[in-house]
Amino acid sequence: MSLVVYLAAIGLATASVLLFRRPRTALRDPLTASTCVAIALGALVFVCSAPLTLGAVNRLTGIPNFGAPLTYGTMSAYSCSLLILLVHWRGGSRHQRRKMVRRCVAAYSLLIIAIVVLFAKSDAPTERLSDLDTYYANTAYMRETILLYLIGHGAAILTMCSVCVKWGREVGGLLRTGLRLILIGALVDFVGFLLTKYTAVMARWTDHDLDFLSTTVAPPMASLAALICSVGFVLPRLVPATAAQWHSMGALRELRPLWRKVQFASTAPKPSPSWWHLPQQRLHWLEVSIHDALLDLAHHFDETVRQTAFEAALNAGRTPHQARVVSEAVMLADAACRAAAHEEPLEAPSTYRLNAAEVSGTSGLLELSHALTCSPATDAFREGTVKTSLG
Incomplete structure (x- = not known):
């Protein structure tokens, strides 16, 4: 499973780097900055959730299952970043966008704090690297910790679906294509990750064993959903830029005859390689x-x-x-x-x-x-x- 999530993390990190290739410009643009942050956090979630990473974190901290609140907190931050990205992508007045961003940050900050506090109060001495959600589904405070991160992520996913459906009716072209991809990714996440997690956890509540849904089905579905959503976010921004670069390459080729004819007369400073x-x-x-x-x-x-x-x-x-x-x-x-x-x-x-x-x-x-x-x-x-x- 570690290989699957690491590959997903690499894919997301690559998309983030492509958008963030000009840091100064990206940081001045809230939309570009929020897109990069959301995709980077998505990559971080997969890195944190990999069993190899979880084991390393637990050993470094000396706390069994310390990787759990780390992963849950990172996923909650990722959910928050998706909502912030939608706020900037949807547009509106600067005051309204800032107000919505502050609300998202406040809500998910409280959620992360609650996750950490509940984990600290729980009794989870046995290290579980791949089936922690189901193994501790009936444990006091750990049960609430697991539910909180699932509820927080579910709220973000459902909000994304709602916004994509409504906004998709108003726009066209690449933006509509991007929204459809985000919607597909969100539905894959909801059905393939959230519902399977909920099902596996509730099965434990009723003394049934459906752990394979949580350990085998959910991780690759979450990876697939995140990659589809990332393509949806990146596509409307990268395709026009890529097309412009491609057009520039053609123009460079077509200008060569003219340049060969007059270059001896040019006194313009030479660029770097x-x-x-x-x-x-x-x-x-x-x-x-x-x-x-x-x-x-x-x-x-x-x-x-x-x-x-x-x-x-x-x-x-x-x-x-x-x-x-x-x-x-x-x-x-x-x-x-x-x-x-x-x-x-x-x-x-x-x-x-x-x-x-x-x-x-x-x-x-x-x-x-x-x-x-x-x-x-x-x-x-x-x-x-x-x-x-x-x-």
Whole structure:
């Protein structure tokens, strides 16, 4: 069983690290911070509940079953964090969210204190690493301790189900998908973990033995439920970010021809090794560097070259916008060649403003790079065959 719960803990910890990759930004965002805390606490619950961990904790403290209140308290904190996460995810005024968070923290703090006090008053001398809930189901104070953590966790799960059902009717897209996954995970937790625990404990009350439900069925079901819920919480936040990084990788590839043409003219400071940065960061640096190079090459822009290429493109059937981009690519290629050959700038340099400088974002640079790659005019112009190649 230790292997199952440790694997679940690793999965949850990985999800938390992915969201918390930028600590300063994450801590300023209550939603990101609460998501990371909830997932990290979920991972901690599984680590604490593993028999290997329980045995180690009991040996270190010298108290038989000390791992029980540790696990129950951690699970109660995890339940509280789920409710706080839902509060931030649902939104609303800052005052209202803080009020709800304080209520959750107060309620579950009292619950944790009660668990610790009841355990201290109980008599549980025999160490039980996997079946403590059922072994001490009829023991005074331990019985109440077990019920308290199950009730606290059940309240959080039922609240999650209610919020997911109501909110799921109001939203769509990835957020609705995430809510459905959370709902599925909560139902798996309720049926596979809580109901099996309750059944096994109550069976003990009536002198029946259904311990396998608590020791064999509940742990893997709890692991599965926590992983599904974590995917539901993380999915709406990671998928758009991942898609943006993927788009940036494509843009980086498409800008390479333009960068190869103008990089010698760029004076932008070099970044640290590219592997250290995400694609979006590398793309931002590349855009800045290209614009810096274009600004330097503007002293070599020849308006006659651009106008000739523009008219040739129009005659070849291009739209005015396509003709503009192609003519700018031809003018840029001409300017880059002369600048690379250390020719003197034009006595009356062009004041023409490139389309890439007027368009916000990366689209203008991508069009210019594509024209440099795909338009035969950029190579043919130097040979005086622009009209022929465009036709």
